[in-house]
Amino acid sequence: MIPDRSFGADSAPNFGPMNKVLVLGAGGQIGTELVAELRAQRGGDMVWAADLRADALTAPCVALDATNATAVRALVKREGIREVYQLVAMLSATGEKMPEKAWALNMDTLFIVLDMAKEGLLDRVFWPSSIAAFGPNTPRLGTPQYTVMDPTTVYGVSKLSGELWCQYYRQKFGVDVRSLRYPGLISWKTPPGGGTTDYAIDIFHAARRDGRYTSFLGAETRLPMMHMEDAIRATLQLMAAPKESLNVHTSYNVAAVDFTPAELAAAIAQRMPGFAIDYAPDFRQAIADSWPQRIDDAEARRDWGWSPRYDLDALVRHDGPHLALRGRAALGICHDHFGERSTWRNALRSGSRGGFGTQSRRKNQALNRAAQRRRTLVLRAGNRGRRRIHDHGFEGPA
Numbered sequence: 001m002i003p004d005r006s007f008g009a010d011s012a013p014n015f016g017p018m019n020k021v022l023v024l025g026a027g028g029q030i031g032t033e034l035v036a037e038l039r040a041q042r043g044g045d046m047v048w049a050a051d052l053r054a055d056a057l058t059a060p061c062v063a064l065d066a067t068n069a070t071a072v073r074a075l076v077k078r079e080g081i082r083e084v085y086q087l088v089a090m091l092s093a094t095g096e097k098m099p100e101k102a103w104a105l106n107m108d109t110l111f112i113v114l115d116m117a118k119e120g121l122l123d124r125v126f127w128p129s130s131i132a133a134f135g136p137n138t139p140r141l142g143t144p145q146y147t148v149m150d151p152t153t154v155y156g157v158s159k160l161s162g163e164l165w166c167q168y169y170r171q172k173f174g175v176d177v178r179s180l181r182y183p184g185l186i187s188w189k190t191p192p193g194g195g196t197t198d199y200a201i202d203i204f205h206a207a208r209r210d211g212r213y214t215s216f217l218g219a220e221t222r223l224p225m226m227h228m229e230d231a232i233r234a235t236l237q238l239m240a241a242p243k244e245s246l247n248v249h250t251s252y253n254v255a256a257v258d259f260t261p262a263e264l265a266a267a268i269a270q271r272m273p274g275f276a277i278d279y280a281p282d283f284r285q286a287i288a289d290s291w292p293q294r295i296d297d298a299e300a301r302r303d304w305g306w307s308p309r310y311d312l313d314a315l316v317r318h319d320g321p322h323l324a325l326r327g328r329a330a331l332g333i334c335h336d337h338f339g340e341r342s343t344w345r346n347a348l349r350s351g352s353r354g355g356f357g358t359q360s361r362r363k364n365q366a367l368n369r370a371a372q373r374r375r376t377l378v379l380r381a382g383n384r385g386r387r388r389i390h391d392h393g394f395e396g397p398a
C-alpha cells in the first residue's frame with residue numbers, strides 16, 4: 001500500500017469548527033505532531049501548546065502542569081480557547097512502576113478538562129484511550145467495539161474508566177468529548193513515552209545505530225500498530241465529524257496494521273541486509289499478552305469514514321530514511337516513499353523528509369518562522385498556582 005500522503009488544508013474537505021485549541025501534553029510523541037498539523041490547518045496563533053516544560057515547544061506555548069486546574073482554566077479563559085486535546089498520561093510500562101501516580105495523573109487531567117466542558121468553557125474535547133483498555137478475556141483477533149474489557153494494568157484501568165466517564169459526561173451533561181482507542185503508534189520525530197509497543201520505534205533507532213536489536217517482546221507477539229500520520233489524521237477526522245454521525249461515546253476502535261517483532265525485523269532486513277534481531281522478553285511481555293492482536297474498527301469506518309493509509313511495508317519504507325538521518329552511515333538500500341531506489345542517507349539528501357505533504361509542511365514552517373519573529377510570553381504555572389511571566393523571545397497572542 002502506497003500511502004497518499006496529501007493531508008491537511010490542501011486536501012481535507014472539513015476540519016470542523018475553527019476553534020482556538022489547547023493541546024495538553026504537547027511535547028510528547030503524539031502532541032508534537034498533532035500541534036504541527038493543527039497549526040498547519042488553523043494557523044499558528046490558533047493552537048496553544050502546553051507541557052510541563054516549554055523549551056521543546058514553539059509559540060504560542062506555555063509551561064503548565066495539567067493537574068493544576070486553576071492554571072489550565074486561567075489559560076483557557078484568558079485565550080478564549082474552545083477546544084482541548086488532553087494527551088497527558090502515564091503510559092503502560094511506566095505506570096506499572098508507580099500505579100498510584102499513574103492513576104492520579106491519568107484521571108485528574110481528564111476530569112479537569114471534562115469539568116471545564118461541563119461548565120460551558122469548551123465546545124469540544126479530545127481524549128485518547130488505548131488498546132490497553134482491553135484485557136486477557138477480550139477476543140484477541142477481530143476485537144469488536146463492544147466486548148469484554150478487563151485490563152490488567154493501571155494504565156488500562158485508567159483508560160477504561162476514562163472512557164466510561166467520557167460517556168457519562170456526554171449523557172448527563174451533553175459534553176462533546178471524542179476519543180480513539182489508539183493502537184501502538186510509530187513515529188520517528190520524538191522518543192516513545194514508556195509504552196509496551198515502544199519496541200516498534202526502538203528497533204529503527206537500534207537498526208541505524210547498531211545494525212541489530214534486542215526486543216523486549218517475544219518474536220511472535222502480534223500487536224495492533226499505526227503510523228503516526230494515520231493516527232493524527234484519524235484524530236482530526238473524528239474531531240471534524242458532525243456530532244450526529246457519532247454513535248460511540250466511550251472510545252472508537254481504530255486499526256491500521258498488525259505485526260510481530262519478527263515480521264517487523266524481516267521488513268527492515270529487506271532494506272538493510274545483515275540486520276539481526278534477538279529476543280529478551282521482560283515484564284512488558286505479560287502486558288502485551290493481555291492485549292488484542294487485531295482490532296475490528298467497523299464503527300469508525302461507518303460513522304466518520306476511517307481508513308488507514310500505512311501498512312507494514314509503507315511504514316518501514318517511510319520511517320527508515322528518517323531514522324538514518326540521525327546516524328553517521330547509510331544503512332543500505334531502500335526505496336524512498338516516492339518510489340525511488342536510494343540509500344537511506346541519499347533518501348534524506350534528496351529531501352524525502354516525510355511529514356504531511358510538501359505544501360502543508362512549507363505552510364507550517366512559514367507559520368513557525370513567523371511566530372518566532374515575534375515575542376511570546378510563556379506563562380509558567382507553578383505548583384502553588386502562582387504565575388510568573390517569562391520572556392522566551394517569542395510573542396503569543398496574549
Ligand SMILES: NC(=O)c1ccc[n+]([C@@H]2O[C@H](COP(=O)([O-])OP(=O)(O)OC[C@H]3O[C@@H](n4cnc5c(N)ncnc54)[C@H](O)[C@@H]3O)[C@@H](O)[C@H]2O)c1
Pocket residue numbers: 024025026027028029030031050051052053064065066067086087088089090091128129130131181182183184185186191192193194195197
Ligand atoms: N503513543 C502511543 O503509542 C499511544 C497509544 C495509545 C494511547 N496513547 C495515549 O495518547 C496520549 C499521548 O501519548 P504520547 O505517546 O504522546 O505520550 P508521551 O508520554 O510521549 O507524552 C505525554 C506528554 O505529557 C507531558 N506531561 C506529563 N505530565 C504532565 C503534566 N502534569 N502536565 C503537563 N504535561 C505533562 C509529558 O511531559 C509528555 O510530553 C496518552 O494519553 C496516551 O495514553 C498513546
